[in-house]
Amino acid sequence: MNPDDYCQQKAARSGSSFYYAFLFLPPEQRKAITALYAFCREVDDIVDDTSEPSVARMKLAWWRTQVEQMFEGTPDHPVAIALARHVRTFGLRPDPLYAVIEGMEMDLDQFRYADWDALRKYCWHAAGVVGELSAAIFGHTDPRTLVYAETLGLAFQMTNIIRDVGDDARRGRIYLPADEMERFEVTVADILDARHSERFEALMAFQTQRALQLYGEAMRALPEADRRAQRPGLMMAAIYHALLAEIQRDRWHVLDQRIALTPIRKFWLAWKVWVTGGRGLVERLAGS
Structure with missing residues (x-):
């Protein structure tokens, strides 16, 4: 499965309202926004599905390295690979992606x-x-x-x-x-x-x-x-x-x-x- 297909399946399985808006976009935009949504789902699922907070923190820290590698051209995860292809085309910056991860970390610290x-x-x-x-x-x-x-x-x-x-x-x-x-x-x-x-x-x-x-x-x-x-x-x-x-x-x-x-x-x-x-x-x- 290639990175774009991975992101598409991630978005489709979620049943989110966002998925319906993506269907109408031109291919390049659709792939980019689907990859962004898949990134958000990946880090959100860590908090929801990981029972041990220390393990969740380690996973989120790993995703921070993936964001860094997106902008260096060397990511490993299919979602990071897919999203990295679009950062220059759409002028995406790393700081907002780090901010998303910080939001997930807030869920580990604050109830x-x-x-x-x-x-x-x-x-x-x-x-x-x-x-x-x-x-x-x-x-x-x-x-x-x-x-x-x-x-x-x-x-x-x-x-x-x-x-x-x-x-x-x-x-x-x-x-x-x-x-x-x-x-x-x-x-x-x-x-x-x-x-x-x-x-x-x-x-x-x-x-x-x-x-x-x-x-x-x-x-x-x-x-x-x-x-x-x-x-x-x-x-x-x-x-x-x-x-x-x-x-x-x-x-x-x-x-x-x-x-x-x-x-x-x-x-x-x-x-x-x-x-x-x-x-x-x-x-x-x-x-x-």
């Missing part, structure tokens, strides 16, 4: 977040910086597009956090800001024991509003000149925003189940944005 400022820092490492890397691959002419991409990444991560409250709790992690949990009188035990309540719904409604505000900020930052190039990000925005709306309609019953969109619905949402260029979507989300 609670005191407030939104602390959580926002984590979200930037986990997704904001990935948005910037993705925007470089999709293409842009205006530096404001990087602000759009970073903010959209934060919106995606908040959507993931809202969706995965139960799954994360079963791993011992709670990403909801501690000061806001206290404000809404939701305890750590409530989350860990999957106790759904009106207080929990109010807390989650607050988190959902934050995510919607981030979607709005992102859309308002996207320059018209780069809207067509950034269609893959808009396709993901359509899918993630629809997921957030589905969770809200279900009254945030996320403690004991995982709410998801069907593959056909994801494909339909992605296709619609590709055909329309995001007309209507940007304006609708900008009003959030």
Whole structure:
């Protein structure tokens, strides 16, 4: 199996919403963004699948050497080999890739977040910086597009956090800001024991509003000149925003189940944005 095929299988197996946006890209961009996504999956899987933190740290340290070798032309891992082919074409830099790894290291050290400022820092490492890397691959002419991409990444991560409250709790992690949990009188035990309540719904409604505000900020930052190039990000925005709306309609019953969109619905949402260029979507989300 060649490196590109390895990355393609990694992306397809994940079932992620990102995969549907990649399908519409020209071959070179599709290979580059798929390799970037596979890199993010590789380092994320280390934290999720490795029970011993010291072993996970060693694996993440190894990936740091792979990033270094990408820019020296000597990587070993199929994902690193695939991604290395695109760093010059799309002007990718090592620092954002190191920042992704730092985000995974945060998951080994921190299981609670005191407030939104602390959580926002984590979200930037986990997704904001990935948005910037993705925007470089999709293409842009205006530096404001990087602000759009970073903010959209934060919106995606908040959507993931809202969706995965139960799954994360079963791993011992709670990403909801501690000061806001206290404000809404939701305890750590409530989350860990999957106790759904009106207080929990109010807390989650607050988190959902934050995510919607981030979607709005992102859309308002996207320059018209780069809207067509950034269609893959808009396709993901359509899918993630629809997921957030589905969770809200279900009254945030996320403690004991995982709410998801069907593959056909994801494909339909992605296709619609590709055909329309995001007309209507940007304006609708900008009003959030």
